[in-house]
Amino acid sequence: MASWIPNVIHMQSEFIQATWETVYMTLVSAVIAGVLGLATGILLITSQPGGILEDSFLYGLLDKIVNLLRSIPFIILLAVIAPFTRYLVGTTIGTTAALVPLIIGIFPFYARQIQNALTEIDPGVIEAAQASGSSPLEIIFHVYLREGLPDIIRASILTIISLIGLTTMAGAIGSGGLGDIAISIGYARFENDVTIVAMIIILVMVFIVQFAGDWLAKRLEH
């Protein structure tokens, strides 16, 4: 065992710490970016031409913001928004500081996924709800979010998996987590076993998310 993972064997507590940091960054940014992205996605679908709250100005604005933010490579986004991160959190180092770029990096992606998922809903069903006297809020909660749930869950899985990837990139600027260990210890000190174990832990996390999400989406589909 020691010959296979000569360095990792002495770093158990660091690995536990790093795994926890990755889980923390993923979960917190998933929740916050999830709310932001869901709201943005719903606003996109309802304000688009022909939507239930048609508003060409709002739609144009959101559409451009989402496109713009999605165009910035994440590694550059990390650097560019560092002053903003310092202003919000007081530092640019550590897991909490990493939340800011993670959220800004992932929510436009999620918003677009939500928009796509909700576009799949038959407009006739929306029309039927309108004809029965439903308000826009009722249509959002009782029709869009309910009819679109399986697709929303699929979009969420995709987003969380992307997010896990982004947390490792944040390691490059000292966020902590498995990415940080893999780069600053495994890669920088030529301790390959550290890099490989970090990767395996990340793969396990991805599989768990994928499996749980697929199971849930399938269960909700009729």
Added chain:
Amino acid sequence: MTENIIDLKQITVDFKDGENRVKAVNDVDLQVEKGDIYGIVGYSGAGKSTLVRVVNLLQKPTAGKVIVNNQELLKLNPVDLRKARTKIGMIFQHFNLMKSRTILGNVEYPLLKTKLTKKQREEKATELLKLVGLASRKDDYPRQLSGGQKQRVAIARALANNPDILISDEATSALDPKTTLSILNLLKRLNRELGLTIVLITHEMQAVKEICNHVAVMQKGKIVERGNIEAIFSTPQKPLTQEFINVATNVGPAVEKVVKNPSFKALTQNQQLVQLNFIGKSTEEPIISTLAKQFGVDGNILFANVEQLHDETLGFMILVLTGQEERIKQAITFLQENQVRVKLLNQAVESEANG
């Protein structure tokens, strides 16, 4: 005079089509009496779907007044408009059921915003499903049902808030003839039992013939002809109306076949090919035998069809009259005097032969 439950005044609906503005509905008036079943017929693109969506303001008109149940809908605020909409049920060509909800859940949906408790909602929805004959399927999901069953569920859903009006937007167009008939019979029953006013739009005159009391024919955003069903069927004024009726009564295809048949190309001077339309009382008289007895004109029947519309009987017949030319003319005058509409078809045969 009965009260008009729907009163559309000078409705115009414009659509932007690139640079152009297209008038989907052009200055149309429409009145529907309470308790009536009113059909709106037209080919696709005639504007009938747009017009009917104005009734619950799913489509806002560019100009005009919409009065439903004595309320001017365009003057209502959003909350009151939604309340008014609960009294206007609507069913669609593609049913538009929610696939994430059970049959019961779909029928319950319009009740979610009411003050009813969950138990009361379920009771009401179950009762409605009984009305449309699907109570046993209440825990199934829409994809487990056939088209006709889905439309029954959609009807139950449309009735959830006890509406006064039901709008049927091509509701039978995706169904086979037998299922269509059963849905139309259900609508007729609901009209009778609940006093429901029904506005039915369709491109099939057959559907109209089955249940409507009044009918309007639309073309290019205008109502070109309207009236009670007997009048429209017996004496259609416009070519388009005639076309729809010919299809519904099978007279159109029959005339076409006869006209194209080579054996009628050689009609002599003593023969006349005619189409007769009988209305009401004239169907009960032995007209053909009278022609033979009184004028010495023999009638050879090539096609005949009798339609029953409410209390009125309409007859359609294609005949070859054989006799002296003068006598045939007298016979035709006699027919016309007896409220039989006569259309001479010799010319049609000739033009077919020459063309």
